[in-house]
Amino acid sequence: MIRRSSYLNHVHVGDGTTLLFSGISLCVDLVPRDYWDSMRKDDFSFLTREEKEHLLNRGHLTNLTRAKELEAFKRQARYIYAKNTEITKKQRRASLCFILTYRCNLACAYCYQKTAYCKSPGPPLSEKQVEEILTKYLPEMFPGVPKKNLSFLLFGGEPLLPANRKSIVRILRYARQHSVNVIASTNAIHVPEMIEFFGREYGKIQEVQVTLDGDRAFHDTQRIPVSGEPTFDRIISAIRMLKKTKASVLLRIHTHPHRMKSTQRLAEFLQQQKIVGDNVKMYFSPLNDFQKCNREDMHAFKRIFERISQRTHIPPSSNLTFLKRLLEMQESKIFLKTRYCTVGSNSFRIIDPRGDIYDCYEEVGDRRRRIAAIADGKLKYTPLRKTYARRTLLNMPICLKCSFALFCGGGCAIRARKQTGSIFHPYCHQNKEYIRDTLKMYYLLGRTANLDFVKKT
């Protein structure tokens, strides 16, 4: 008995063809769209014997029962998890994020740092604390990781406030001495006063992420200080300065519910002004769920996504570049996701001025959610560290049945907890749409470049 695989996914390319991509065999095939239209109705009568065999071999069709296929998928997920763990151990890489301060010069309406402590924070991370972290606690946090395999993130609040200058200088000196990459996530307001910190070489901030909320009119209602003063023009001017430093600049564009036109105008502005390109790239980060969007919003989003991909040759989604490799894959290789992000992976830590250590950005400042703390000169872990380590697909029964599981990894743990009470529940957000749209764009871009990497049925 042949049926459609429970792990079969598809995306329409838009020219009468459809990409089938399997979440279990990881095979990608291009078929005429009417093939898919019949297949989704479980009608396989139009297929020749060879075609049926081909689709069976590629994992799009199966003769396994649902229960047996689920067992096969669990075996596959366990194998990939073991391989990912082995690769991570071999690579011996780690990142430390410094919360230089919880203070911020802006007061964005949607900011997630809303704990009482974040609103009324204590002193920033001092130069002395930075010194201690670098010399004493860093090796303890990441045992066996060579210094050159480290990367540092500067985060806040707003990390580039003038009061943090000395601590930043100390971090950059260490980075120069030990060839450590440094990344900063900033609102860019103080960039002009700190522009000498940015550049390509070690000892500089080599990568910087700056957020925009839409075109000038909308952005200036969102990303503003308490006084309400506009920031769009200041941020754009800072981005132009950053571009000249040759540091890699990542523009994180928040997409808001029912504000797609504003996103579109911003994307056009960034392109017309030649801000995007060379060392400046952009990606979309949704503050909205498609579930809450109307059809018009969704179509507008897809159009913008496509247009930007075509103009910049990179789909504007974050952490999905592995989908390009999925298309290029000649034989199976292991690179898929059994975790959504670094939470629980032991290769990423966030440290704040109180000596509290967290796994997730959205939990910083909430001491109940710390995974370790420095007290009396010692680093002590809390039970939460082990709970987070278990947040993999293997412990998420709903995700194990999802055809996107190995491309998604289970979604954001913290939003899942906030929404459902458990980190072991899925948080689908817009993950499926992003995966579909990104894969489609990589396919179209590859086809434009005459790469014939998808096997045609």
Ligand code: SF4
């Ligand atoms: S759990 Fe969610 S918010 Fe936290 S780091 Fe991961 S993706 Fe980000």
Ligand code: SF4
């Ligand atoms: S979070 Fe949602 S989309 Fe992601 S694997 Fe789980 S069920 Fe699938």
